[in-house]
Amino acid sequence: MRSALVPSEQLNMTTTGTGIFYDGITSDRRKVAVEISGEAVEVRSPDGAVLQRWHFADISLLATPSGVLRIGLANAAAAARLEIHDQALAAALLAHTKSADRTGLTDRRTRAKVVAFSFAAIATLVGGAIWGVPLLADRIAPHLPVALELRLGAAVDTQVRQMLDTSRDGKPFECGAGDSPRAVAARAAFAKLVSALEEAAELPLPLRARVVRRPDVNAITLPGGLVYVFDGLLTKAKSVDEVAGVLGHEIGHVAHRDGTKSVLEAAGLSLLFGMLLGDFTGGGAVVIAARTALQTAYSRTAEAAADEFGARLMSKVGGDPQALGAILLRISGNTAVAPHFLLDHPEAQERADAIAKISRPSPTRALLTPAEWEALKSICAEG
């Protein structure tokens, strides 16, 4: 709602009238005479004494119901107010002031500024999320004490076990704990494979690798150097090198401290999107979508780096660096195609190609004897 401006020829017609004045010191309601003189408005008591003289430049219009004009001094400590109910005088006063919006709405210029500022802020935030957060996580993670990561790992481990350890047949979650000679042999084979890789990897913290009773073809790394190789992977693997390749990849995550990094990244994203932006109705969906997209992008980078680390590690210990690519292609079936930035693990073919590029099939030595490999494959069958 905008008040009509009085045409300029009428400006001089109404320059005096009455109003209600509150002086900002007491709540007394005073009837006063109001006069527009020059570049100011004068508030006079009935006996003619000038109580206040306000320059138009300093006057701010205040929100009121329609039919009343209320003005005050901008930036004044006391909230002195002048109210004018006389429409003609109100119109004359309005003609002198800069802004004519009396509804109290944020005025257009401010609104445009807020929008422009918001866009700049959002651009900064998005830039920060894409480049800043992973960069910071990369820099900070190596400097965090290993003890902190171990504690974090213990907390995550409890949760992961609750999620993964679903069998109720009474067998322990970790395989190869039995005392039978075959269990001991299986354990020894796994330990041999792991320690060969660990020695070559020069990790910042001790590796703890376990084979666990899960049918999925997978392996996971938790913060604090904890690697779980799923039994399903041992079943599907055609050679020791394929298992070793996967282990090398997971060891890459340990070496890069990806567990700590991802916690730092998640915290950074929470801060950027959750706290600064998220608090508007329906904003939750935007925030969740943005976080998912970004976190997947981060982990894609981390996966590629772990692949590279794993391949180099395999070359170092004399294994076949391309075995990881081979098992990746076989388990993915090479069918799933998805938009790039939303895939956690980069497409199998792409990963296999990248691995092939950084490593040549080199003369290999056996990492385990055939007998040890057989023992390892049956580690979960031995209780």
Place this chain on the structure above:
Amino acid sequence: MIRGGLLQMITLGIYRFWLFTDMRRFLWASTEVDDETLEYTGTGLELLIGFLLAIGILVPVYALLFVASLELGILSRLSGVVAVVVLAGFGQYALYRARRYRLTRTVFRGLRFHQTGSAVRYAVRAMLWWIPTVLTLGLASPWATANLERYKMRNTFYGSLGGSFAGSGGRLFLRGLLIWLLIVGPFVAGIVAAIVTIDWPAVGDAFELDQYERGINALRGNESVGQGIRMLAGGILSSSLFAMVLYPAYEAVVMRWWLGGLRLGGAAVASDLPMRRYYFAYLRYLLYVVAFSIAYFVVAAVVLAIAYFALRGFIDFADAPFTRGGTGPGAILAAISGIALYVIYILGVSTIYQVVVKMRLWQVAIESILISSIAVFDHVQADAATSSAVGEGLADALGAGAI
């Protein structure tokens, strides 16, 4: 309001500080006391700065809580509870500070309101009251509310004129008892019935079975378990139904009691707030939301269909949606438009709520009040300084902000 909602969307919520300021200005200006309206003098910029300062306070707190949850080791299971309590305490602290901000930005007849008292003390008080409230399933909450209101009003001033709160917990308890019984009653009855019905020794035997499957089958085969669960579900269902239907009544009862307890100097407020106005407001809200949903669905369907047929030649949509392993630009476009449609819909519904319920109920409450000995407002002396908006910011950052 609609423009405000749209601005919120394109600025990802940053505009909310200015939107809230506009809404407050409007509400304050339409609140008339003795032929004179209130005036809200806060600005969006103040709220934004307060919010940023609050973030500065909260980030270290979050970081501390996170580190503490790691350091405490075995106690880490408790750390979730600790975090909730700490943040809830901050929430109460923020509410008190936010109230101070709003009061000092409220001008009436050339004088500001202000609030004394300590926000920390208020937060501690509020949290201590939660203990009996939770233990009595909410029965103690009238006394908690009355006590906290007394603290707030005792520290509220208009110029040099001090406020107080005369509402008693006992009276609110009596007025709300029926509502409480109707909501909590079926729930408790359901639990009791389920406990009585279920053949517990049999359940115990089922848990003893070594195999998960066999245990489940044993529980399935037991007639009493099914019956008990049905009773519990019935109790919860009728509780929730009563809660939904009685919510406006509860709001009206509390509002009327609260208004009736307000005192400022010698002036007392009386309110004859009719409960049916609350029901009208919510019914209208329901109606508008249904109408809006139908209209939105139709428009969205038409727009999507047009977009689909227009873009079909350029983009392959066959593999959308994502959830089924979708791929390519078609799936991405589908996902983005899905999110956009959802956000616009939610913003629409929330705008309807703000206008049809929030602002309407404010108006209803204001219209219902009658102030006695209003003359005390005539010769009050100024006595106030403004305060910062950090409290508002904290409340906002913690999701406890309100208009």
